[in-house]
Amino acid sequence: MTSGRMWSVALSMLLSASPAFELSTLEKGEALPALLWERSPELQQARANVAAAEADFRKTTRLPNPDLDVGVNTLPVGPLNPPGLKEPLLNVPNVAMSLSVLLEVGKREPRQNAAAERAKQAALEAREALRQRLFDAYAVLADVAAAQVRVSILEGLANDAHRLTELQNARAKTGDTAELDVDRAQLEEENVGASLGDAREQLQQELRACAVLLAMPCTPFRDAAQANVWLDRRFESTERPVEERPDLEALESRARAARADELLAKNQWIPDFTVRAGYVHDRFIESGNQMNSVFVGFSVPLRIFDHGQDDAQAAAVAAKTADDVRARLLEVAANQRVRLTTEVDAVEARQTRLREKSVPLAQQVVDRLTAAVTRGSSSLQELLLSRRTLSELLLTAAEMDRRVFQLHLERARLSGVNVHVE
Template sequence: MARPFASIPNYGVGLSYTVPLGKRGPRQDRAVALERAARASLDAGTRERAIELARLLGTLATSTLRLVGVRGIVDSGTRAIAVAEDRLASSFGTPLDIDRLKIEVARAEQQVLSAESDRTYALAACASLVGMTCRPFRSDGEARSFLTAWLDQASRRATTAASLEERPDVRALDAYGKAATAEARLARAQAIPDPTVRLGYVHDRFLISGNQQNSLNLSVSLPLPFFDHGQAQARAAESKRSRFSQQRVKTLQAARAKLPALTQRLAAQRERQEALSTRIMPQALAVLSNVERAVEGRLLPLSDAIQARRAVGELLVEEADSFADAFDAALTLTAELPPTAPSTPATPATPATPATPATPAKHTTHTTNAAPTLK
């Protein structure tokens, strides 16, 4: 056959369009709500990672305080051993005093190793989280500034009214609930039949039977959803809406219930930390300095200096622990509060080699104006 396509009885082409009745609005609302939920979930995830990073930096700062303080005790103990050996050479002391001092120094050196281990772990965890090398704080003053900035900010925010609905996780739950509501509307709209409009053209070659050679037709078809009209999808969407709504309410109730207790905990830990840093530690260091001068002048036995040095070492560790507890309380409270406008936080932008640690006699409290916030 020379022309096979010429033997086809007719050719036809057509265009059809299904008109969605009552479905376009719910679909658009659902898409907008899901976009808002995704953005809020991203903000919540980013905030969690920021809090995790801040917690690691707090561990790094407290380990730096502990390390600097214990190193000062080691240096002071080493000098005390030299004084004790001079006294022994002049037949004024006993070998037992030197042995006791060496034991105290050895204990302090073990604490130095423990603090260095904690700092190394914090640096490794920080590098794993941010994907780059983290450096330690340059001094105990910089570490104190970082911790104090977080404590000051958390204390200020605890006294100001904040809308918990602005938390990203709460916003995400609200958006998911609205998406489920739009999904239920869309499912109920399945009961409305969507008409299908079709426009077609037919070219007929079988004219001997009396057919028209060219014809144009317009048709409308209407499905009748007697059995499945979206009832299962509507129930599923209502169940999701109820679940998101209840989860949002529980989240807000839990946050409102925890805030007073967290605020009280922060106040108590802050009072403990300030008492150790501003009153107890300076007094203890002054007593240690006076006792060491009295021992060097042979006015007191060496055992008094040993006991005073041990007390100061314990207080230094306790002070670092008080900073750690107060920082944990501040960070836990910050995580429960909604985010604020971003600002530049105090970060440990320090060289890899830390500065020479200060001795306990130079104990001071540093503050900073930088207020770290979580977006």
């Protein structure tokens, strides 16, 4: 079995064992964020990054652990001094114990600020990942809805084609029409049936894509009317500032974290004191040593060669890079929003014309020609041509609804808009 086949089988087993997500229960998509956050494999790393960044911040708020140093010194080796000392291993060595702790100067605050900004950055990046995944889910659901509407349209056309075939058969038996017209009607019925089969297969493909995205099986909308309601939904106002996008706010946090790192690196020239305090118990009192004593001291690193200059330079470059990337993304978003607004206006104008003029007119023509063919006052060929025109217009209108939804979705992606629809 190939690896691709094994993966397909494993995915099928996983989906079959999961509860189905019923699109018929979907209102405005309120359940999707929690569902994706819990089940989407792509978001699990984002959750782990948030937890790791928060743990790093908490660690910066704690003081350094002290060090305990214990030693046994002056172990006798060779001749004793003075000679003849009894039990030299007990009466010569001394035992020393000390505690030392690092006292940082000018470093804790910038380190904490950098960690706090990175925790905020991780949370914003996770929010943006969820936001993008939600938009992907909305797009897939729109594809499902559009496919379901196409199936409904073609089912209606297939029923009409079947009734027309029966009508022509009945008229042929009475000699009111030629057998050629019966054949034409049957061919039209077969053609519509083939298109209906393709549409149903497309619907199943979209449902499979939904299942992969949500990591659980998806069932269709209740009917075409509910699918149309979903396609007619619009996202909340896109007039909110683009700067409120989580990914752009995350870049701001990244820049602030880098500046805090730069300050931390620049403060490396300030020496950090390691303070020590200890106790010594000396058994070699025969030589006049003090039996019990304490000591204190400190050590200071000399920042002669490396005092953080390279780290400061790298942090400055990182901050500038984050600012530059944010500025470029803002520029791209502004240009794309203008383009999308123009495209939305043009497509919505075509959508309105199709809904309000073209489709109703084509339906009227089909109805009149159907009545005329029934009376025998019009040719079947004219009716078939008009029915094909109506079919194309209905399918184009369904695709236009999906396209308008997708354009609004893309415009929402570019803005600081939330993921809920209204």
